[in-house]
Amino acid sequence: MLTASAAHAAMNFCAAPAMQTSERTNADPGVKALVNAVQSHVDDRPRPRVTLHTEGTLPHEGIRDESIEAEKDLDLMRDAALAWRATGNERYLHLVDRFLLAWTTTYRPSFNPIDETNFESLILAYDLTASALPVKTRNAANAFIGKMVNGYVADIDKQPRPLKGTYRNNWQSHRVKLIAMGAFTIDDRKLINAAQRLFVEHIGDNIAPDGATVDFAERDALHYVTYDLQPLVTAALAARRHNRNWLRERAPSGAKLADALDWLTPYALGAKMHDEFVHSSVAFDAKRREAGLPGFTGQWEPKNAAELFHLAARLDGRYAPVALRLAPTPPAWLAVCLPLAAR
Structure with missing residues (x-):
């Protein structure tokens, strides 16, 4: 067991309001x-x-x-x-x-x-x-x-390189998010270094130099581009609290997280449109479409990227106009956690 002095969080992800008075809260x-x-x-x-x-x-x-x-x-x-x-x-x-x-x-x-x-x-x-x-x-x-966090790092590190399958698509984005958030929160230097290494590796594996993602190629769906990028943006927000700019961290391939957000932006603004899952290579997508689940047929709805761009706006203010166009206010938790967009 950790000692009382060691057991504390260090990330401070949220710039949450500091013990406001009841008048200010109201x-x-x-x-x-x-x-x-x-x-x-x-x-x-x-x-x-x-x-x-x-x-x-x-x-x-x-x-x-x-x-x-x-x-x-x-x-x-x-x-x-x-x-x-x-x-x-x-x-x-x-x-x-x-x-x-x-x-x-x-x-x-x-x-x-x-x-x-x-x-x-x-x-x-x-x-x-x-x-x-x-x-x-x-x-x-x-x-x-x-x-x-240790379990996820060990699982990834035992995989053969180059990483394939769910170790280079959206599953890996969610692994990297949990690793980064957990590592920074418990302030474990070894795990923080692993998070940085795995984040950069995943950017190179998942994002092409033009910003297109592996998930778009596999699923033919912007739904999965959003699902892929949101955990990476969240991981980057955790790193930002420790003065690390993962938004612009460049993989050896030249790819950056910012490239993928820029690739998605014209779709979010309605300048480009996309019919979802038409050529998906994953059988479960067809199963969900046949079950009548919303979002698995027809055109992608840009508002589904609202939370992603509100999170991205906390990394870089140039995403704020996109976020506000998709939704005039962020989700309630984010509005309280990080009330202001980055400059």
Whole structure:
């Protein structure tokens, strides 16, 4: 177990409001909306599961529905952490403590990044509250995050190079995101170096010099371009808090994350259009289309990239006009976490 002095978060991903007065909180509609949403769940009990599984399943298959319901806990603890930072109300901190301890002592990482991508919310909740949590919870969270990150790094590093399949498409983006967020949060130098190395490797594997992604070639869908890039932008935001500019980090091939965002921008602005999944090489895409799931046929809806571009705007302000055109306000958690676009 880590010592009390070692168990603390260091990333500070969110530029969250620092213990505002009640008058200031009430004057900010974004903070007020988030606080009100958390308040309605302040007495909820956590619903941790040992396993989660949604990847490759349709609604009502396997444990998909139960997993999605349980995952709501992860976003709730993140939002409660933000509400505590904004108001200083100890009830929100106690909620984070209960949920964080329950999940980090119950869940067993599967190292399936699609099933586990939403653990970014747990990492953020810990990052926001670690200094005020009981030692027992801090130690449990540090151990859990360390186990998850080390497991993902070990899994990637045992793969033959060059990386192929799900180790170069969107799955790898989600692995890299969890590695980066976890490594910076627990301030592990070895894992931070691994995150940097794997991020650059993935940019080279996934993004062509013109900005097109492997996922677009495989799936013929902008849905998967967005799904591929959003975790990479989130990883870059984690790195930015440590003065690392991953947006412009260049792979040996010459590719950069900024190139991929620039490639997607004309589609987001409606200057280009795309019919989704027409030539996808993945059978599950056809299965979802036949099941009538929205978004798996017809033209891509640019608004589906709104959160991606609102996140990207926190890295580089030139993406702010795109984000605002897609949605006039960012998601509530982001509006409180990082209220201002970068310059």
